[in-house]
Amino acid sequence: MAxxxxxxxxxxxxxxxxxxxxxxxPPAPLSATDSDPVKLGWMQGxxxxxxxxxxxxxxxxxxxxxxxxxxxxxxxPSRNVWRGSGAAFELPRxxxxxxxxxxxxxxxxxxxxDAYAERSYTDAIxxxxxxxxxxxxxxxxxxxxxxxxxxSVTKSLTGVxxxxxxxxxxxxxxxxxxxxxxxxxxxxxxxxxxQQTLDMTAGVKFREDxxxxxxxxxxxxxxxxxxxxxxxxxxPRDTITFLKTxxxxxxxxxxxxxxxxxxxxxxxxxxxxxxKPFSQNLSERIWTRMGAENDASxxxxxxxxxxxxxxxxxxxxxxxxxxxxxxxxxxxxxxxxRQQLVSKAAVDMIRAGGDREKFKAGNQAARPGYSYRNQxxxxxxxxxxxxxxxxxxxxxxxxxxxxxxxxxxxxxxTAGNGPLHGLHMRAFQAIADTVR
Amino acid sequence: MAxxxxxxxxxxxxxxxxxxxxxxxPPAPLSATDSDPVKLGWMQGxxxxxxxxxxxxxxxxxxxxxxxxxxxxxxxPSRNVWRGSGAAFELPRxxxxxxxxxxxxxxxxxxxxDAYAERSYTDAIxxxxxxxxxxxxxxxxxxxxxxxxxxSVTKSLTGVxxxxxxxxxxxxxxxxxxxxxxxxxxxxxxxxxxQQTLDMTAGVKFREDxxxxxxxxxxxxxxxxxxxxxxxxxxPRDTITFLKTxxxxxxxxxxxxxxxxxxxxxxxxxxxxxxKPFSQNLSERIWTRMGAENDASxxxxxxxxxxxxxxxxxxxxxxxxxxxxxxxxxxxxxxxxRQQLVSKAAVDMIRAGGDREKFKAGNQAARPGYSYRNQxxxxxxxxxxxxxxxxxxxxxxxxxxxxxxxxxxxxxxTAGNGPLHGLHMRAFQAIADTVR
Numbered sequence: 001m002a003x004x005x006x007x008x009x010x011x012x013x014x015x016x017x018x019x020x021x022x023x024x025x026p027p028a029p030l031s032a033t034d035s036d037p038v039k040l041g042w043m044q045g046x047x048x049x050x051x052x053x054x055x056x057x058x059x060x061x062x063x064x065x066x067x068x069x070x071x072x073x074x075x076x077p078s079r080n081v082w083r084g085s086g087a088a089f090e091l092p093r094x095x096x097x098x099x100x101x102x103x104x105x106x107x108x109x110x111x112x113x114d115a116y117a118e119r120s121y122t123d124a125i126x127x128x129x130x131x132x133x134x135x136x137x138x139x140x141x142x143x144x145x146x147x148x149x150x151x152s153v154t155k156s157l158t159g160v161x162x163x164x165x166x167x168x169x170x171x172x173x174x175x176x177x178x179x180x181x182x183x184x185x186x187x188x189x190x191x192x193x194x195q196q197t198l199d200m201t202a203g204v205k206f207r208e209d210x211x212x213x214x215x216x217x218x219x220x221x222x223x224x225x226x227x228x229x230x231x232x233x234x235x236p237r238d239t240i241t242f243l244k245t246x247x248x249x250x251x252x253x254x255x256x257x258x259x260x261x262x263x264x265x266x267x268x269x270x271x272x273x274x275x276k277p278f279s280q281n282l283s284e285r286i287w288t289r290m291g292a293e294n295d296a297s298x299x300x301x302x303x304x305x306x307x308x309x310x311x312x313x314x315x316x317x318x319x320x321x322x323x324x325x326x327x328x329x330x331x332x333x334x335x336x337x338r339q340q341l342v343s344k345a346a347v348d349m350i351r352a353g354g355d356r357e358k359f360k361a362g363n364q365a366a367r368p369g370y371s372y373r374n375q376x377x378x379x380x381x382x383x384x385x386x387x388x389x390x391x392x393x394x395x396x397x398x399x400x401x402x403x404x405x406x407x408x409x410x411x412x413x414t415a416g417n418g419p420l421h422g423l424h425m426r427a428f429q430a431i432a433d434t435v436r
Numbered sequence: 437m438a439x440x441x442x443x444x445x446x447x448x449x450x451x452x453x454x455x456x457x458x459x460x461x462p463p464a465p466l467s468a469t470d471s472d473p474v475k476l477g478w479m480q481g482x483x484x485x486x487x488x489x490x491x492x493x494x495x496x497x498x499x500x501x502x503x504x505x506x507x508x509x510x511x512x513p514s515r516n517v518w519r520g521s522g523a524a525f526e527l528p529r530x531x532x533x534x535x536x537x538x539x540x541x542x543x544x545x546x547x548x549x550d551a552y553a554e555r556s557y558t559d560a561i562x563x564x565x566x567x568x569x570x571x572x573x574x575x576x577x578x579x580x581x582x583x584x585x586x587x588s589v590t591k592s593l594t595g596v597x598x599x600x601x602x603x604x605x606x607x608x609x610x611x612x613x614x615x616x617x618x619x620x621x622x623x624x625x626x627x628x629x630x631q632q633t634l635d636m637t638a639g640v641k642f643r644e645d646x647x648x649x650x651x652x653x654x655x656x657x658x659x660x661x662x663x664x665x666x667x668x669x670x671x672p673r674d675t676i677t678f679l680k681t682x683x684x685x686x687x688x689x690x691x692x693x694x695x696x697x698x699x700x701x702x703x704x705x706x707x708x709x710x711x712k713p714f715s716q717n718l719s720e721r722i723w724t725r726m727g728a729e730n731d732a733s734x735x736x737x738x739x740x741x742x743x744x745x746x747x748x749x750x751x752x753x754x755x756x757x758x759x760x761x762x763x764x765x766x767x768x769x770x771x772x773x774r775q776q777l778v779s780k781a782a783v784d785m786i787r788a789g790g791d792r793e794k795f796k797a798g799n800q801a802a803r804p805g806y807s808y809r810n811q812x813x814x815x816x817x818x819x820x821x822x823x824x825x826x827x828x829x830x831x832x833x834x835x836x837x838x839x840x841x842x843x844x845x846x847x848x849x850t851a852g853n854g855p856l857h858g859l860h861m862r863a864f865q866a867i868a869d870t871v872r
């Protein structure tokens with residue numbers, strides 16, 4: 001999802017005093033080391049000096065964004081995802097010495113963890129092998145207890161909830177979306193099915209181009225209250241009102257096209273079918289039962305609509321627990337404490353993948369051979385890997401064959417993961433191959 | 437503190453369509469039962485219907501406020517007060533049958549818990565005797581895990597942190613505030629001492645009249661981003677800038693006058709002296725060590741300044757744990773797990789009370805014989821009781837002699853506790869006398 005780049009673009013488009021301009025090539029951004037938010041001193045001091053303040057107005061711009069992604073609830077309203085009051089299940093540890101580890105990157109160079117982290121503006125890496133922590137590192141002031149924005153990884157959590165409701169027979173994948181949400185009559189989702197929406201093959205006139213400020217994703221972000229609106233803004237001021245303005249384009253089911261608004265619809269379906277918001281579903285079904293160490297949170301709009309396409313925040317370790325639960329077919333716990341949080345059928349639905357032919361319509365040059373299924377990216381590689389991915393470098397990558405789960409969180413200067421996706425995939429595969 | 441009534445007043449003053457007017461006597465408010473936020477359906481549905489929406493704009497008005505106080509982080513930005521990832525210390529239970537309990541209220545009538553709760557718009561009551569739960573009830577949709585706004589109870593938490601820093605020798609009560617915060621030179625706190633600020637005897641031109649929209653407390657609330665500003669607003673847009681505008685009035689140390697801005701200064705001192713915000717101090721020193729069940733939170737302004745005079749949110753049980761820790765001279769835990777979270781010297785400073793003669797200047801008709809010390813109200817009664825109190829009916833009441841801690845949280849139609857304070861004190865004393 002695009003909101004912070006959209007916000008950054010809004011900042012660029014709107015702020016006459018901006019050092020950048022859409023018409024010019026921006027200067028090369030600061031390196032990860034040089035843009036470290038601790039080093040730059042954002043929001044340090046009581047009060048922080050004027051040139052060290054990060055606010056709703058400037059928080060989406062680089063390099064401020066490197067601070068913002070660890071402090072979302074300080075910028076926008078949010079709702080809690082409670083972990084319960086019991087003790088966390090401690091992740092068993094089997095840490096390895098990674099100092100000699102290298103892999104061949106997408107430029108043909110041998111790099112280790114440090115060089116990979118530096119180039120990709122990494123804030124956290126947590127790797128589990130058979131449920132044990134084999135690698136855990138933090139940068140940029142992040143700690144094991146810092147919730148980090150995960151952007152479109154949110155979609156995949158929403159997709160798990162929806163998949164579970166399908167497995168429980170409470171949500172019919174072949175029903176029309178408007179049969180659950182009648183107020184979507186006349187919109188793009190009037191005659192789109194639940195499955196088409198889950199797989200992002202429903203046709204909707206909506207462009208998600210993070211580098212184009214005229215793209216509808218900007219209107220979405222402004223409507224949702226996630227980015228500042230210009231004084232001239234006359235559009236919607238809440239997510240649902242915006243969603244209801246969107247019209248059909250093309251044929252439903254024809255081809256994949258990545259659009260965050262589908263995920264908001266999926267989340268809305270979860271809320272409508274269960275009578276509970278995402279935050280409560282996720283807490284009751286998963287966060288209170290998987291041994292999470294920290295509450296998570298989700299950004300909300302002015303009317304309390306949860307940003308189920310992009311607004312989740314959690315720690316790297318808890319995201320690893322979530323990934324590990326999926327790797328174990330929806331189960332958590334040891335021999336004597338095993339619990340099924342999500343049914344195997346729901347996980348299997350995701351892992352089966354989507355239509356790889358239809359995926360080709362989606363212009364995902366960085367993801368050749370993939371498909372998209374129930375809000376997850378399926379790699380269709382030899383290891384059966386599937387992953388959640390969010391802008392600015394967020395990943396929850398599950399490699400079933402290697403029994404590995406990799407969480408890596410970052411804060412890249414630009415939103416799209418395309419330029420670095422190949423690097424990440426090489427890193428993830430090399431890590432999996434090292435520990436398998 | 438006044439922000440929600442200030443907000444309500446702002447709504448009244450600004451909204452031409454308002455049903456009320458400052459010039460007229462407002463109609464009698466709905467009863468507690470009739471204004472129950474669950475019954476009224478605030479924010480129910482996906483999306484909530486237009487007449488059931490609670491937003492930043494209307495959230496301070498009654499009866500919406502009854503919903504708002506359980507959902508502050510959904511309305512304003514906030515910062516987390518982490519409880520840690522260990523198991524909560526369960527509160528031992530010794531519940532009693534309160535169905536036959538009555539006390540004589542301030543109107544001379546015998547009332548029980550239900551009638552008391554109804555008349556005072558109660559959301560939660562938790563009573564500990566010798567650390568055991570003897571009474572725990574919730575109304576208005578509140579649960580044991582719902583954080584509730586506590587308004588000026590916040591001051592007393594800030595006061596405990598400041599008292600502890602004094603006990604540690606890190607904060608000199610006799611030093612001038614401006615010796616720690618030089619940027620307060622020229623303001624009311626230039627030559628006020630830390631102790632005068634803690635005891636609210638420093639002289640500052642600032643009126644805290646929750647019913648008067650021209651009162652400076654309104655400017656404070658608008659500057660802090662806690663209430664909407666009118667389009668014509670040209671004042672400060674952050675707390676610190678507002679605090680720096682305030683001038684001396686009268687003589688420091690002459691008499692008590694309750695002003696929330698002093699508490700913000702105390703909190704600022706805590707931040708300056710420790711280099712850590714209130715949220716981090718409270719988490720590290722207390723919330724992670726007292727067995728809290730839930731994270732707490734504090735509202736922040738646009739620049740991240742924590743609302744240390746009014747913006748804390750916590751569950752009733754965790755507030756009871758906090759009160760119980762103070763009742764035990766700063767200790768928590770059993771024989772084998774005892775920990776000193778706050779020094780006895782710090783608690784003693786508070787319990788010693790302030791100057792009762794100077795207190796008389798404060799126009800606290802509902803609190804005869806009290807004093808105010810280090811941000812706590814001292815009753816100077818036979819039981820040695822002391823308490824924290826916040827508008828709309830928030831109390832953490834510690835009765836050392838009866839070995840009782842009472843937390844009661846509410847959401848009254850108007851802000852000031854004066855009209856119901858006598859009722860609360862009769863209730864608290866009767867409860868203590870029943871279990872002692």
